Amino acid sequence: MPSPEPRGTHVTLADIARHATVAESTVSKVLNGRPGVSATVRARVERSLHELGYRRRRADDAPGAAIELVVQEMSGQWALDIFRGVQRVASEHHTAIILTERSRRDRGEEWIDRVIQRRPSGLILGMSQLDAAARHQLVVRGVPFVIVDPAALPDGDSPAVSSANWEGGFMATRHLIGLGHRGIAAVTLPTTLMFARARHAGYQAALEQNGIVPDPDLTVVTGADRDEGLAAGLRLLDRDPRPTAIVAGNDLQAIGIYEAARSLGLRIPDDVSVVGYDDIPAAEWLWPALTTVRQPVVQMAEQAARMLFTLIAGQPLAITRLTIDVELVARGSTAAVTEG
Amino acid sequence: MPSPEPRGTHVTLADIARHATVAESTVSKVLNGRPGVSATVRARVERSLHELGYRRRRADDAPGAAIELVVQEMSGQWALDIFRGVQRVASEHHTAIILTERSRRDRGEEWIDRVIQRRPSGLILGMSQLDAAARHQLVVRGVPFVIVDPAALPDGDSPAVSSANWEGGFMATRHLIGLGHRGIAAVTLPTTLMFARARHAGYQAALEQNGIVPDPDLTVVTGADRDEGLAAGLRLLDRDPRPTAIVAGNDLQAIGIYEAARSLGLRIPDDVSVVGYDDIPAAEWLWPALTTVRQPVVQMAEQAARMLFTLIAGQPLAITRLTIDVELVARGSTAAVTEG
Missing domain, CATH: 1.10.260.40 (lambda repressor-like DNA-binding domains)
Structure with a gap:
């Protein structure tokens, strides 16, 4: 036998x-x-x-092998926060970090070939999509990886750390309802992005729980930049009746909505309340300072790195999919609705 | 013989x-x-x-060795811009980048030992100081390095890329003088930092060239953060006669000066004009948008990386110390002085 x-x-x-x-x-x-x-x-x-x-066994690794952090071209603060979280853990393990920023134009599978050639002992992927072919390349070679802030719902086998997006959308909207707002508009990123879909569902749930029927005309789906927030803001604030509050998909869009309000002669928060999402440093520098949902990106990356080092050590993960809480930071851009 | x-x-x-x-x-x-x-x-x-x-000869390097980028803990955007500039060049050379953010608390020489153990083929140092001992460690081992944006005047042998700091301070001040300002205050970083000293000398030169005697009471020396800009702004704007314009040491300080003006009920630019330094993304998001001196950090890092790859190839550098131009970006925070 x-x-x-x-x-x-x-x-x-x-x-x-x-x-x-x-x-x-x-x-x-x-x-x-x-x-x-x-x-x-x-x-x-x-x-x-x-x-x-x-x-792959540990012994197969080059001595002192680095881990590699691949981030998608995106908001600078987001990429830097991910790096800082990973570095906290990597330095405990005396491990260097190879950082690669993947361009949005960088399609195809070449990038993963280059990553594999560098023989990292593991990968943190801070990027919107890990396509099936790239994932397969890593899995068959036994290169451990963890995804931070995934844009698509990862398959059950891929370890990932997310934040509580649905709860974030819910909190932002509930905060406005608590201030008496009912005509609450939403600017959202395309709902093909899992986190955008979850946040928007949270917005709708908060409305419904308070007896407000979500009005599809009060939702604008657009890109992640300030200019797109500006265009969305102009469109929403030009409506009659005008919404008294807007929930933005991220802080950059909210900054665009500030501009839209200014150009229409509207004051924040007197004429319209605005809530962002992310809590980038600039949120506090705006006038008025931006009420927003704080995403703990540094902690998310830290958790992802802890999971990665567990995998590198050949240990099983206690939890494969981790979700970190978010928090509403109330500042000057939201106020009680004024009587029309 | x-x-x-x-x-x-x-x-x-x-x-x-x-x-x-x-x-x-x-x-x-x-x-x-x-x-x-x-x-x-x-x-x-x-x-x-x-x-x-x-x-060190090229052949001594591990195949596909990475270069290492060491940045001092500092403004996020600055670190990310340096990374992006280095990455542009490194990717042409199919070379990975190990990124290390050195904490301000990380004193001593241990960090350089760790860098050397990783055997990078070269180093980009984006940090305020390279002490003599660390420099010696690199030089005797033949590890090439280039300094970006040095805080101290590097010795003649250390390759470095700076920006035109004196010119930047001069331009900012000349812009205000051109708008009719004469009571122009300055907030500056400690002049032990070479770039701060150069910018402040540029400020003084612009005043003197226009027959204005620099008043030492109109200069506040302080740290790089918004809170320090706020305190400096409160001190300067409380003076009688009040300066009609302030040149800040960086954009974060300028953001603090905005807050100081607001808390004193002063309008920018009507009551006081403000000029920043750096042109971080948030400069454009402020209200009014900040007039500032744009430092081309990405290009500086790109040049430094080109110099490093020349050194790694064992070629001599045509220029050891390179200075890149800066540019004044006029926005809404500066205006003609109003008649008192």
């Missing part, structure tokens, strides 16, 4: 080579993203890695 | 070992910051490295 096939961390390069009928050096090339392997052979090796359930 | 001693890139580990009367493995340990060498032996090897003028 043949001995059972090896599994997981017991699988050696020799096992893979035998299974795929290639040389061990070829397996090593595929594992480390080095060139000189045909697409056919590479696919065969990847299939064997997958079928034998290969998991 | 003995053959002349080898110099520079011709020096081998064996030459160093012979010169210092230690084993080659000991030289390697010192070069790569590994433990197991006594302080005495380490000093002897470093002396030999220095005396023989050791320069």
Whole structure:
């Protein structure tokens, strides 16, 4: 009777080579993203890695290997907060961080090949999407990864740290309802982004819980920048009756709504209340200072890094999907509704 | 007659070992910051490295070695801009970037030991100070480095990229004089920082060129944060006669001055004009939008990275100290002086 096939961390390069009928050096090339392997052979090796359930052992890592943090091109503060959270944990482990900012134009799978060639001991992905092909590349090579603030609902196997987006949308709206507002408009990012969908659902739930029927005409779906917030603000504030409050999809949109109000001669919060989302440093510098939902990005990244080092050590995760609380920060941009 | 001693890139580990009367493995340990060498032996090897003028050859680098970017804990936007500039160049060279944010509390030389252990092929230092001991560690090991935005005047041998600070201070002040201001106050960072000293000298020169004697009572020396700008603003705007304009040391201080003006019931620019320095994104989001001196941090970092890759390739630099132009961005926070 043949001995059972090896599994997981017991699988050696020799096992893979035998299974795929290639040389061990070829397996090593595929594992480390080095060139000189045909697409056919590479696919065969990847299939064997997958079928034998290969998991990289710590000893396979280069000594003092770095972890890699890949962030999507986005708001500067967001990327920096993620870096700071990861660094807190990485420095406890005396591990360096390779930082890569992925351009929005950087389509295709080349980026993941480059990441694999650098042989990081693990990856933190702060990016809107991890496509299935890139994910597969990491999984078959046994490179552990954790996603921060995922834009799509990750499959059950991908470890991820999110914030409580639905609750954030709910809190922002409930705060306005508590101040007497009922004509509450929403500016939201496209609901193909999971976090945007959750926040908007929270907004709708808060309205409904207070007997207000959400009016689809009071929702503008648009991009993440100030200019898009400005255009959305102009459109909403030009309506009759005018909404008395606007919940923005993020702080940059809220900054655009400030501009829209100013250009229409409306005062914040006297004529219209505004709530942002994120709590970037500038939220406090605006006049009036912006009421917003604080997303604890540093802590999210810290948790993701702790999960990653657990995976690198070959330990199982107690929780694969973690959600961190958000908090409403009330400042000067919201006030009790004035009698028309 | 003995053959002349080898110099520079011709020096081998064996030459160093012979010169210092230690084993080659000991030289390697010192070069790569590994433990197991006594302080005495380490000093002897470093002396030999220095005396023989050791320069690391490309072939000594690990394949695909990363460069390391060390930034001082500071304004988020500044650190991110430096990263982006370096990344533009590093990606052309298919080189990864290890990013390290050095805490202000992180005194001592340990940080440079950790950097050396990671064996980067070169370093970009975005930090206020590179002390002599750390510099020596890099020089004797032949690790090339370039300083971005140095706070101290680097010695002639250290490659560095600065911006035109004196010109920036001059432009900001000349802009206000052109609007009819004469009572122009200055908030400045401590003049132990070279860039702060240069900017303040530019301010003074612009006044003097226009027949205005700089009044030392109109200068407040303080820290880089908004709160410090607020305190400085309160002090200056409480004076009689009140200055009609303030030149701030950076945009965060200017944001504090906005708050000071507001709390005293003064309008910007009607009652007081304000000029910032840096042009952070929030400068445009303030109301009124902030007139400021734009520092091209991304380009500075890009130039520094180009210099670093030249050094890594073993080529000499055409220019060791590079200065990049700044630009005045006139927005809503400055206006013609009103007749008292």
